[in-house]
Amino acid sequence: MGTRGSGETPTDRTKDGGRQYRLDRPRCDADWQAYHGIRRKVFHLPRPVEEISPTCHPLLLFLEDQPIGAIQVDDLGNEAAALRLVAIDPAHQGGGHGRAMLERAEQFAQEIGCGKAVVYATPESAGFYQSLGYDEDDWDEICMGGIVQMLKVLDR
Numbered sequence: 001m002g003t004r005g006s007g008e009t010p011t012d013r014t015k016d017g018g019r020q021y022r023l024d025r026p027r028c029d030a031d032w033q034a035y036h037g038i039r040r041k042v043f044h045l046p047r048p049v050e051e052i053s054p055t056c057h058p059l060l061l062f063l064e065d066q067p068i069g070a071i072q073v074d075d076l077g078n079e080a081a082a083l084r085l086v087a088i089d090p091a092h093q094g095g096g097h098g099r100a101m102l103e104r105a106e107q108f109a110q111e112i113g114c115g116k117a118v119v120y121a122t123p124e125s126a127g128f129y130q131s132l133g134y135d136e137d138d139w140d141e142i143c144m145g146g147i148v149q150m151l152k153v154l155d156r
């Protein structure tokens with residue numbers, strides 16, 4: 001298990017088809033502005049005022065050092081990580097970046113000790129998760145209308 005969640009360990013800089021991606025926590029005000037800007041554009045979410053909890057990991061996807069995606073990884077404390085508010089900037093959607101972000105978020109989840117990833121998918125996005133190996137699974141007893149609960153066991 002790594003220490004990515006809390007420490008200053010190196011970030012993930014890897015290439016997909018010649019593209020250099022980095023999934024990293026926001027480290028400066030410009031990063032936070034990008035993080036909340038993407039979430040605002042995609043989900044119309046205002047910048048929250050509450051503190052980030054130690055089990056909640058906000059992460060930004062950089063492509064060649066440009067922030068293009070935002071995701072929140074929550075350690076649920078039961079070996080599962082919830083991937084929340086998965087968002088690629090609308091100008092960059094449909095180019096394989098969502099896949100790249102999710103794969104790196106899954107790797108992050110493993111590094112903080114989680115063996116599975118879970119999501120609440122909208123019916124429109126369920127196909128995206130399916131193409132990445134997620135299956136329908138009622139992992140949360142709370143049932144929200146119109147939401148598809150999905151789960152993926154992460155390779156060790």
Ligand SMILES: CC(C)(COP(=O)(O)OP(=O)(O)OC[C@H]1O[C@@H](n2cnc3c(N)ncnc32)[C@H](O)[C@@H]1OP(=O)(O)O)[C@@H](O)C(=O)NCCC(=O)NCCS
Binds near residue numbers: 088092098125129
């Ligand atoms: C969903 C989202 C994160 C996907 O990111 P993306 O960069 O557009 O997707 P990618 O180009 O990486 O697609 C990866 C794969 O998923 C498929 N896919 C993407 N969106 C899909 C959808 N809505 N339905 C079915 N399949 C989809 C792609 O065809 C691709 O398949 P392939 O690799 O077999 O060719 C992005 O479109 C987004 O931010 N949407 C708005 C917010 C949202 O719906 N978030 C998820 C719910 S919280």
